[in-house]
Amino acid sequence: SQQGEEDPQALSIQEGENATMNCSYKTSINNLQWYRQNSGRGLVHLILIRSNEREKHSGRLRVTLDTSKKSSSLLITASRAADTASYFCATAGYSTLTFGKGTMLLVSP
């Protein structure tokens, strides 16, 4: 399986701090995506990084991809209480996306 594995499973920080989540996977990929899920809701797409890209930014989000290490990281800068959610990486192989189990982020005011 090429399922991504997020690390840590849970992260608790204060507002204004940065949050870093990591994702490791096992097989080659076409691209890697990050999603956010607020409690009891569906997932929302955050950012997509292709296998030939190393870094991508979107607002307060920064994603890196290291295909040699088969890993990616998501950095959320200057976190806010509204960033409290679960974050999932998803790896795109031949035909579908495969999701990891997620990192639960709690941002306290």
Add this chain to the structure above:
Amino acid sequence: DVKVTQSSRYLVKRTGEKVFLECVQDMDHENMFWYRQDPGLGLRLIYFSYDVKMKEKGDIPEGYSVSREKKERFSLILESASTNQTSMYLCASSLWGLKAGDSPLHFGNGTRLTVT
């Protein structure tokens, strides 16, 4: 904005019942997906469809079937519900792409199904 609508937020059914979960998207997306989400197991793909009347098995298709008669609608069917199918079910859609994940998935808000 893309809207993916799942017909029920919460559903309670009895063991052995036939259950239909409906999903409709309004952006003319070719691809549609059904995932289930369980604590500690993450999201697992049940079935997906890349065109009307086309379907492909995902990682855990056993006990489920799907129907896609129209482009905008993708139904998940539990032929005979069992307690181990109690879960959160998430529908998603995406534009067609040459490679998997070329376009991001757009998710509905999920249906929390309880089978008693």
